[in-house]
Amino acid sequence: MVATPLKNGNIWGGEIDIFLDGYYQRNKILLMTLGVWPEFPKRSRIIVQCLVVLSLLTIVVPQWAFFIQVCDNLEDLATGISHQMLVVIGFVKFCFFIKKKEQIQIILNSVREDWCLVDESVVETIRTFAEKGYLRTTVYMVIIYSAVVIFCLFPLKPLFLDMIFPLNESRPKMFVLQTDYSVFGINVNDHHFMITMHGLFTVTIVVHFLVTIDTFISIIVLHCCGLFEAVGEMLRQIQANFPSERKYKILCDGIIIHHRAITLAESIETSFTIMNGIVVLLAMILISITGLEIIIKMDEPVEVIRYATFAGGVILHLLFISLPGQELSDHSSQVSEGMYAQRLISIMLMRSMKPMQMTAAKFYPQNLESFGKVLKTSFSFFTVMLSNR
Numbered sequence: 001m002v003a004t005p006l007k008n009g010n011i012w013g014g015e016i017d018i019f020l021d022g023y024y025q026r027n028k029i030l031l032m033t034l035g036v037w038p039e040f041p042k043r044s045r046i047i048v049q050c051l052v053v054l055s056l057l058t059i060v061v062p063q064w065a066f067f068i069q070v071c072d073n074l075e076d077l078a079t080g081i082s083h084q085m086l087v088v089i090g091f092v093k094f095c096f097f098i099k100k101k102e103q104i105q106i107i108l109n110s111v112r113e114d115w116c117l118v119d120e121s122v123v124e125t126i127r128t129f130a131e132k133g134y135l136r137t138t139v140y141m142v143i144i145y146s147a148v149v150i151f152c153l154f155p156l157k158p159l160f161l162d163m164i165f166p167l168n169e170s171r172p173k174m175f176v177l178q179t180d181y182s183v184f185g186i187n188v189n190d191h192h193f194m195i196t197m198h199g200l201f202t203v204t205i206v207v208h209f210l211v212t213i214d215t216f217i218s219i220i221v222l223h224c225c226g227l228f229e230a231v232g233e234m235l236r237q238i239q240a241n242f243p244s245e246r247k248y249k250i251l252c253d254g255i256i257i258h259h260r261a262i263t264l265a266e267s268i269e270t271s272f273t274i275m276n277g278i279v280v281l282l283a284m285i286l287i288s289i290t291g292l293e294i295i296i297k298m299d300e301p302v303e304v305i306r307y308a309t310f311a312g313g314v315i316l317h318l319l320f321i322s323l324p325g326q327e328l329s330d331h332s333s334q335v336s337e338g339m340y341a342q343r344l345i346s347i348m349l350m351r352s353m354k355p356m357q358m359t360a361a362k363f364y365p366q367n368l369e370s371f372g373k374v375l376k377t378s379f380s381f382f383t384v385m386l387s388n389r
Contacts, residue, residue, distance in 0.1 A: 018115050019108065023130040026137060027219055030212040036097040038105040049098065052205070056091060059202040062179035063087065069180055075296050076178065082289045082310070083177045087202070089282050090209035096275035097213060103271040110264050111223055122230040122257060129226030133219035140218075140320060141211055147313040148207050152176050152200050154302050159193055174302075176200050207313075214320050220268060221324035221358070227261035228331040235335070258335065265328060269358055276321060276360035280374065283318045287311060287378035318371060325358035325366025332357075 019028045031037040035048030063084050070076035097104065114126060155174040173192055176199030181188060188195060234254040238247050290311040297303040358366040 017112060018130070019112070023127075023134045024111075024219055026134075027212075027216050030208075031097075031216060034094065034097075034209065034212055036094065036101075036212075038101050038108065052094065055202065055205055056087060059177065059179065059198065060084075060087060062181045062183055063177065065180035065183040066178050070178075075293075078289050078293050078296065079178045082286060082293060082307075085282050085286045085289075087206055089279055089286075090206035092278050092282075093209050093213045093275060096272070100271045103267060107220055107264065107267050107271065110260065110267070111220065114223070114227065114260060119253065121233070122227075122253075125230040125233060126223055126226035129222045129229070130219070133215075133222040136218055136222070137215040140215055140316075143316060144207055144211050144313060147309050147316075148203060150309045151306050151313075152203060154306055155196055155199070159196060176203055210317055214317065217268070217272060218320070218324050220264075221328050224261055224264045224268065225327050225331040227257055227264065228328075228335055231258045231261065231335050232331075261332070265332065268328075273359050276358070276366060278360075279321065280318070280360040283314055284374050284378045286314050287318075287375070290314065291378070315375070318374060322366045322368060322371040326368045329357045329365075329367060 018024050028037060032040055033048070034052060035045045037045070040048075063080065067077075067080040067084060070080060115123060155176045158172065158174060173188070176196060179195070179199070181191070181195055186195070231254050234250050234257070237250050242250070290307055293307045294304055294311065297307065360366055
């Protein structure tokens, strides 16, 4: 197989490295910026991770100070909780990626091998899914970062207006995140600009966590789906009028690829199931609280727009982590459709009767049906909180 550098990647240890300059290069760069790329030099990785944690601590402390200060006010309390939970979700993903470094390295090596150890027809199939992953990464990044711009734009407006059209009196101040910097001895009125910039930086970092890790898991799951799709195509070839020797060769290759696909799917499940369980639970609560905030601030159009955008981003995030599980289940279950006429693949058939799936903490199947159920539950919580307001 001859690989084109910009499509299949450069050579890695005698194999094609799709992460060097192929479809997955951008995902590698994103992981490196957080210090969670497993092959990043250890010293550099630790430095980046420490800087990331330090940047989070600079916002978590004033967030908790604000949270304690307003614990008897429902409106401010809801705002404080929602902002705090956003940071927690990002931090959970970050910590799990650090903890699962060895498992992620195994997944990376498996993906690399798939691009080298299979025939050209299979490579074309997984290339199609790699293109899909590249496009999905782009779309997700654009939408999520656009939501960040909208969420942060309104707090920045008074700052820009004061610089361009200054008034004799200060315009009403808005903040990206609800915090209390007096814990650091910082006066809000004297350092409004720096506090706003710090909030903007923090939101960008946290959202960067979500985008980086969500898109990485998505491209790996799509790669696995490509393997299952390739197996299905190979099994359909057996039905064609080929010589027995060729059919046997196709069958053997199909069994090998099917085993690799199952192994990869199981690695993905064991690596990320606990993380996804925590994230789904927090996202469900966050959607409910954000809905309550929108109702509370209904007489403030600017805040309604901000938190409607915030809620939309959380829902999209939940959808994005549910969609790969749905696709993995669909493609793995389709493999069995081409098997029934072949005695030699009875083991494959038995294994394929149970579709592969991704779960969140083993209790939440990550698919579109579960996504709908979580939204219903979130709106139920929202209704309860609204009635007790």
